[in-house]
Amino acid sequence: MITSIAHATIYVLNQEEALDFYQNKLGFEVGDDMKVEGGFRWLTVHPKSKPQLQLVLAEPKEGPMFSKDAAEKIRNLITEGAFGAGVFETENCHRTYEELVAKGVEFIQPPTKQLYGVEAMAIDNSGNWFSLVER
Amino acid sequence: MATNYKFKRLNAGREYIAGNYHTPLSLSDIAQYAHMSPYHFLRSFKDTYGETPNEFLVRLRVESAKKMLITENFSVSEVCEKVGYISLGSFSSLFLKQTGMAPTLYRRKLWALSAEAYRFPSQAIPACYAYHFLGK
Numbered sequence: 001m002i003t004s005i006a007h008a009t010i011y012v013l014n015q016e017e018a019l020d021f022y023q024n025k026l027g028f029e030v031g032d033d034m035k036v037e038g039g040f041r042w043l044t045v046h047p048k049s050k051p052q053l054q055l056v057l058a059e060p061k062e063g064p065m066f067s068k069d070a071a072e073k074i075r076n077l078i079t080e081g082a083f084g085a086g087v088f089e090t091e092n093c094h095r096t097y098e099e100l101v102a103k104g105v106e107f108i109q110p111p112t113k114q115l116y117g118v119e120a121m122a123i124d125n126s127g128n129w130f131s132l133v134e135r
Numbered sequence: 136m137a138t139n140y141k142f143k144r145l146n147a148g149r150e151y152i153a154g155n156y157h158t159p160l161s162l163s164d165i166a167q168y169a170h171m172s173p174y175h176f177l178r179s180f181k182d183t184y185g186e187t188p189n190e191f192l193v194r195l196r197v198e199s200a201k202k203m204l205i206t207e208n209f210s211v212s213e214v215c216e217k218v219g220y221i222s223l224g225s226f227s228s229l230f231l232k233q234t235g236m237a238p239t240l241y242r243r244k245l246w247a248l249s250a251e252a253y254r255f256p257s258q259a260i261p262a263c264y265a266y267h268f269l270g271k
Binding site: 037058061064092 | 139146149153183184185186194198202205206249250251254255256257259260261264267268269270
């Protein structure tokens with residue numbers, strides 16, 4: 001039986017800039033920030049109340065899994081907003097929306113009543129869409 | 136769930152821990168910083184963040200120690216001191232509990248696995264990611 005999800009990947013254009021966004025705008029904390037052999041930076045963040053869920057901030061680069069062309073295509077898709085970072089939950093969507101707007105987070109939809117709760121949609125500083133949901 | 140005002144105080148306490156984990160901290164000091172009684176702070180912190188202030192503190196210290204043990208050349212005693220423990224015995228047993236290895240063994244094992252000095256080996260991250268990004 002699978003009990004939970006421990007890591008999920010968010011592809012970003014620049015790890016340092018993404019870290020600034022997720023840490024200083026969204027208020028996430030750094031889980032791991034490790035220098036790994038081969039020059040790879042293993043960087044994860046998580047919501048303060050969920051250290052068990054690590055979001056891996058990874059740059060698509062030429063390497064074992066991506067050709068130079070594939071990495072470039074993925075970077076372009078991120079910029080175009082083709083990828084979603086997921087759904088983040090909040091206890092008060094309107095309040096969190098106001099706080100994040102004040103910090104300069106770009107929203108593409110203000111808090112809106114949906115069948116499953118109140119939802120706002122925003123974009124991270126790479127171009128990934130994410131939802132902010134109050135259930 | 137905590138009210139906005141209470142959440143701000145809790146968060147202030149949490150930030151205080153995060154900014155001072157390398158120094159000796161007591162629950163009453165942290166609670167005082169958050170303008171709450173120790174019991175109220177402890178209970179609210181656990182309800183809000185899913186872990187107690189001490190569990191949060193230990194997690195920060197052990198994560199910092201892991202990084203120092205691999206990427207720096209400090210002795211285990213120095214690492215112990217730098218992450219806020221006075222007793223090497225307490226540090227070692229907490230480290231063992233969190234990682235399954237004593238600090239010295241952790242360093243020896245990971246250094247032996249890494250192809251580069253002062254870098255974590257690929258085995259320190261989930262294999263699917265190591266394969267994906269490092270081809271290992």
